[in-house]
Amino acid sequence: MFFDTYELIGQIDAEQAIREVIKKSDNQVIWVIAGRNDLTKSIWRNPVAQDALTSILEKTDEDPDIVALAIKSLSKLNALENLQLIHFLDLNKSPDRFVREAAANSINYKVEKLYNLNNISSLKKVVLEVGLPVIQAMRNDFMRDARDAATNTGASIFDAMNSLNLPDIEENVKVKEELAKINNKLELALFFRGKRGFNEAKLPSETEPETLIEYLQTSNDIYYKVGVIRKLGNLQAQKAINPLTDLLRNTNEEPDIRASAAESLGKIGTLVTNNEQATDTNNEQAIDTLIDTLIDALKYNEQKSWNDQFVRLEAAIALGKLIPPRAINKLYKAIREDKFSNVREAEKKALANYLMDSEIENWNEHQNNAFNYLVKTVTNPEKEKKDLFPNLVDIQDKLINDWSNQGQKNEFHGQSISQLIDALKQTENPDECVAIAKEISNLKDPSALQSILDKLEELKEGDWIARTAVVEVLGQLKISIEQLEKAQVIKILIERWRNDPISDVRDAVQKVIGNIYVEANGYEPAEDALKRYLNDKYILENLKAKIESSKTT
Structure with missing residues (x-):
């Protein structure tokens, strides 16, 4: 059976139909498909590779990085069903943010490809199946990168639907209503995310x-x-x-x-x-x-x-x-x-x-409480002071000063490292945990390493401010390479970097791994992590320069 017009067969609907026929021919027919493209690069020409990639997605204990790469590869080859992508997009079923991000990007790729092919029937099917799950991810995936990927996908779906007038041209009343519902919900989700204005008309x-x-x-x-x-x-x-x-x-x-x-x-x-x-x-x-x-x-x-x-x-x-x-x-x-x-x-x-219209010396009890709560919750005061108090230099300076001095006079000040470790193990109070962590940071004693890692695990779903403080301690301890290896510090930090829902914690992890990389004179696992997860690659170059500089001084 010979086809010399692969450009037509290459369209998704036609190709899927041909593939079904080929499967059912049971090797009784020789199929020859000619075209200008290199067809040997198609996954369909290599079913063993497709099966291997697909099997990765069926494993529950596979490395998430591998799963994300498999999703990316299979999506380029139109070898993923919508229901599979919805599964990997779902926060409750797919705990790794890179997997969810890959799923969102794959749906986006599929939508844009169908739109460019003007394949209305297949695009409509995708919209009906993935529209609401994408909106859910846009609204309630707590990882910003995954949420942003879902938002980009939602924008592509919305733009494609309106460019092709999908709700308007649909003849089936129920399908028309469902498309209109998805379209409205998408537009509102994009509006609340600041990606589209409200249609005043x-x-x-x-x-x-x-x-x-x-x-x-x-x-x-x-x-x-x-x-x-x-x-x-x-x-x-x-x-x-x-x-x-x-x-x-x-x-x-x-x-x-x-x-x-x-x-x-x-x-x-x-x-x-x-x-x-x-x-x-x-x-x-x-x-x-x-x-x-x-x-x-x-x-x-x-x-x-x-x-x-x-x-x-x-x-x-x-x-x-x-x-x-x-x-x-x-x-x-x-x-x-x-x-x-x-x-x-x-x-x-x-x-x-609460603090905008009063001089500091005139603050009442409520205003002082509001300010003290801000001191406890800011993690980057140099940046946040301008966002919180634009042009109010006196309050900005007070924020920096009080943030720097917080915890200096706490009940744990002056305790030995063994006392601090015992206190850390016993406390369930997040504020006490922060105070103890700061004291351990000042001592820099590596004997606290395992207790710090245990507390980090304990706080995995707990208070994020305490979790951030515990992470930051790891960047201050004088940990040997042997201790780093034995306790698998970088592996533990990578898991927090990948999937901690709080961006402040992830930022702290990035800084700590950078500190470990420098202090351990280019520790390879730390460098590998920085290469893999840094968005700004210049940060790694700066860290390398710092190591080189320390060698010459």
Whole structure:
């Protein structure tokens, strides 16, 4: 059987059909396929290689790096099913961030290829199968790189759908509705991630709050309802406080609706709390309920279906506008519990807002608490001081000074290394753990190495500030190469670098491995880790230069 038009057969639908026929010919037919491309490079010409790569994905104990590479290789050859990619994209089924990132990139590759081929039927199938899982990853994968990869994929799906008018040209009513639903959810997820603006053309022209509130109760279009909520917020409609608070409180409501409600409540609440001319006599009680609902929306619980980063993000931003004293402790608690860096940053900024309009010497008890909580939670004060307090040099200087001096007068100061090790083993208090870690860092005694590694394992799912402090100790201990090898320090740190949900911890791990690399005079496992996981390769070059410089001095 001879084909000399491989350009046509090479299209995915046709090629898959031909492959099925070839399989069923049971070696009774000689197939000759000619074309301008080098067909020997196709995985279809090498079924042994395809089987080997596919078998990697079926193993539960395979090295995640190998799994990620297999996904990348198979996706280029159109040898992965959508359901396989969804599995590897799922945070609950695929714990390694590089695997999830590879899955997201593979879906992106598939979407762009189908779009370029104008293969509408196959693209539609992909959208229907992977659209919602991609949105879920965009919203709630707590690893930024994986979340960014999913967002890029979501943007490709959204752009392809709208360029080809997929929802509009679909004739099947149910499929049309599903495509429209995915399209709206994608657009909103991209909006909340700051990748697309809100389509103002979809906002209602109505400006009467009562009519807009009525729309909320009658419309089933999620995008339109978000538009109505945003308009009520822009109008600062006081009559919308109660219905918007009800929407935010309802954890069964669409997260986009709840996030938009939190944003608009922040705008309306600001007007009411700052404006003595506000006229609604029930506003005081409504604002109290509003604040309690915003505080409740900060809760992080990834086991719950209502857990959504955009809801928590907008709740934090709204509280930063309203600055109610009773939210300070809750914001601090949320910073220590939330796995999403953008949410934590918004919560820190909310605390900083309590301090903006007062001189340091005039701070009250609530403001001092807010500042002290910031001192405990900043990890890069030189950078964060400008983000938190732009142009407020006196507060910036106080942040640096207090951060540098924290823990100097704690109950563990002056204790011996054996006392500190015992205290570290026994404590379950995160703040005590931080204080002990700082004292061990000052002593630099390597006899604490195993206890530090044990505590790091204990804190794997615990307090991230304590975990960061424990990681940082490893960069200060005078550890011999023999100790590094025996305790497998780099291997343990790599696991934290790969998959710790907190970016501050991962940044600390990168710095510690760099310190070990330099102090151990170019320790090879550390160099291998830096080569593999550094985004900025110049960092490694600088570390090498530091080693060379130390040899000549």
